[in-house]
Amino acid sequence: MFYPMKTNISRIKAATRMALGSLAALLLFAGCSFAPVYTPPAVPAAAAFKELTPSQFNATDGWKAATPGDSLIRGRWWEVFQDPELNAFESQVADSNQSVAAALANFLAARAVVKQARSQYFPTVTAGPSVMRSRQSTQAAPSKAVTSTEYALPIDASWEPDLWGRIRNTVKANSLEAQATLADLGNVRLTVEAEVAVDYFQLRILDAEKQLLESSATAYLQSLNLTRVQEGTGLASGQATDLAETQLEITRAEAADLGIQRAQLAHALAMLLGKSASSFSIATNLFTAGPVAIPFGVPSELLERRPDIAAAERRAAEANAQIGVARAAYYPSITLSGAAGYQSTSLKDLFSAPGLAWSVGSTLAQTLFDGGLRKAVTEQARAVYQGTVANYRQTVLTAFQEVEDNLSTLRILSQELREQNAAIESSQQYLTSANARYQVGLDNYLAVITAQITLLTNQRTGQNLQMEQLTASVQLIKALGGGWTVSPETMAATP
Numbered sequence: 001m002f003y004p005m006k007t008n009i010s011r012i013k014a015a016t017r018m019a020l021g022s023l024a025a026l027l028l029f030a031g032c033s034f035a036p037v038y039t040p041p042a043v044p045a046a047a048a049f050k051e052l053t054p055s056q057f058n059a060t061d062g063w064k065a066a067t068p069g070d071s072l073i074r075g076r077w078w079e080v081f082q083d084p085e086l087n088a089f090e091s092q093v094a095d096s097n098q099s100v101a102a103a104l105a106n107f108l109a110a111r112a113v114v115k116q117a118r119s120q121y122f123p124t125v126t127a128g129p130s131v132m133r134s135r136q137s138t139q140a141a142p143s144k145a146v147t148s149t150e151y152a153l154p155i156d157a158s159w160e161p162d163l164w165g166r167i168r169n170t171v172k173a174n175s176l177e178a179q180a181t182l183a184d185l186g187n188v189r190l191t192v193e194a195e196v197a198v199d200y201f202q203l204r205i206l207d208a209e210k211q212l213l214e215s216s217a218t219a220y221l222q223s224l225n226l227t228r229v230q231e232g233t234g235l236a237s238g239q240a241t242d243l244a245e246t247q248l249e250i251t252r253a254e255a256a257d258l259g260i261q262r263a264q265l266a267h268a269l270a271m272l273l274g275k276s277a278s279s280f281s282i283a284t285n286l287f288t289a290g291p292v293a294i295p296f297g298v299p300s301e302l303l304e305r306r307p308d309i310a311a312a313e314r315r316a317a318e319a320n321a322q323i324g325v326a327r328a329a330y331y332p333s334i335t336l337s338g339a340a341g342y343q344s345t346s347l348k349d350l351f352s353a354p355g356l357a358w359s360v361g362s363t364l365a366q367t368l369f370d371g372g373l374r375k376a377v378t379e380q381a382r383a384v385y386q387g388t389v390a391n392y393r394q395t396v397l398t399a400f401q402e403v404e405d406n407l408s409t410l411r412i413l414s415q416e417l418r419e420q421n422a423a424i425e426s427s428q429q430y431l432t433s434a435n436a437r438y439q440v441g442l443d444n445y446l447a448v449i450t451a452q453i454t455l456l457t458n459q460r461t462g463q464n465l466q467m468e469q470l471t472a473s474v475q476l477i478k479a480l481g482g483g484w485t486v487s488p489e490t491m492a493a494t495p
Contacts, residue, residue, distance in 0.1 A: 033165030035324025038317050041389045043396045045299045051407035077482045078197055080292045086200050093192050096274030103188040110178040117171040123159035151350050154341035164331045169324035176318035186307035194478040196272050198471050203265040204287040205467040206258050213255035216456050220248040240445035247449055291469055294476055302399050305481030312392040319385035326381040329374045332366035406476035413469045420462045427455040
C-alpha cells in the first residue's frame with residue numbers, strides 16, 4: 001500500500017527539481033528591462049533671480065539675502081507674519097479642508113495601486129474543493145443505474161516570470177505616480193494655506209479700512225456741527241452745511257458697503273477651513289501684521305522646493321518607465337503552472353495515495369501578428385513621455401516667472417508705499433491748514449471738503465497698497481514652495 005505513495009512522491013520531487021531548474025534558468029533573464037535610462041530633464045535656470053540684486057536689499061522690505069541657516073522656510077511658513085489668529089486658522093487646513101482630504105485620498109489610492117502591481121511578482125494560488133453526486137444508467141440495464149459521489153480538493157498555481165521587465169516597470173511607474181500624487185497633496189495643501197492667508201489679510205485690511213471710514217465719519221460729523229453753528233451765526237452758508245452733511249453720509253455709506261466684501265471673505269475662509277458659512281464668524285480685530293523679509297536662495301532650489309515641480313518630474317519618470325512596459329510586449333511571455341490535489345469517490349479515502357493527482361507545466365505565448373498594435377503602443381508611450389518632459393519644463397518656467405513677478409511687485413510696492421505715506425502726511429497737513437483757514441473765515445468750506453476727500457483717498461490707497469504687499473508676500477512664499485521640500489521621507493512614501 002505504501003509503494004504507490006513513494007512512487008508518487010518521487011515523481012513529484014523529480015518534477016519539482018525540473019521546475020526549479022527551469023525557474024533558475026528563467027531568472028537569469030529576469031534582469032532585462034527595456035525602459036530607457038532615465039535622467040531628470042534639463043531645464044534652463046539662471047544663477048540668480050533677476051529682481052534679486054544686492055543694491056535692492058536696502059530698498060525693499062519684501063525679501064532678504066538668505067544665509068545658510070534660513071534659506072528655506074520650513075513647515076509652518078505663515079508664522080513669519082506673527083499673527084496668532086492666522087496661525088490658528090492655518091493649523092486647521094490639513095485636517096478640515098476637503099480639497100486636501102481629496103488629494104490625500106488620491107495618494108492613498110495611488111499607493112494601493114502600487115501594492116496591486118507588486119502582487120504580480122508572486123504566483124497566484126487557488127483552491128476549488130468540490131463535491132459532485134451523479135447518477136448514470138445504460139439503456140441495456142436501466143435498473144442497474146449507478147449513483148456515485150466524487151470528492152475533489154484541487155490546488156492550482158500559476159506564475160509568470162518577469163523576464164522582460166514588464167512587471168518591474170509597471171511597479172516602478174505606479175510607484176512614481178504615487179510619489180507624484182504625494183507631491184500633488186503638498187501642492188494642494190500649500191495652495192489652500194496661501195488662500196487662507198490672502199483671504200485673512202484682505203479681511204483684516206477691510207476691518208482697518210472700515211475703522212478708518214468710521215473715524216473719518218466722526219471727524220466729518222464734528223465739521224458738520226461746526227458748520228451748523230456757523231450757519232446759525234451767519235458765518236457760513238446753507239450750502240456749506242449741505243456739503244458737510246453730504247460728505248458725512250457718503251462716508252457712512254462707504255463704510256457700510258465694506259460689510260459685503262467682509263462677509264464674502266468670511267464665507268470663503270469658512271469653506272477653506274471645511275466649515276459651514278452659517279456657523280463660522282470672525283470678530284473684528286485691530287490689524288497688526290506688517291511686511292516680512294522673506295529669505296530664499298537661488299533659482300535651482302525651486303526644483304526641490306516646489307511640490308508641483310516635483311510632481312511633474314515624477315510623472316516624466318513614470319512615463320519613461322511605461323516605455324519599458326510597452327516594449328516588453330514584443331517578447332514572449334512564459335507562464336509556469338502546476339496543480340495538485342486529491343480526488344476520490346469516498347470521503348475517507350480522499351487523502352490516500354491513489355487519490356493524489358498532480359500536474360506541472362509551462363506555456364509560452366508570442367504574438368505573431370497584431371497589425372502594428374505593439375508598435376503604435378510604443379510610439380504612444382514615447383510621445384506621452386515627451387509630453388511629460390515638456391510639461392515639466394513648462395512648470396519650471398512658470399515657477400521662475402511667478403517668483404520674479406512677486407519679487408518685482410514687492411520691489412515696486414515698497415517704493416510706492418513710501419511715496420504714498422509721504423502723500424498721506426502731506427494731505428494731513430493740507431487738511432489742518434484748510435480747517436484753520438476756514439475757521440477764521442479765509443476760505444470757504446469747499447476747501448475743507450476737498451482736503452478731507454484728499455486725505456481719506458490717500459489713506460485708503462495706502463491701505464490697499466499694504467494689502468497688495470501682504471498678498472504678494474504670501475504669493476512669493478507660495479512661489480518659493482512654502483514649507484514643502486523633497487526629502488527621503490517623501491521619496492520613500494510609497495510602500
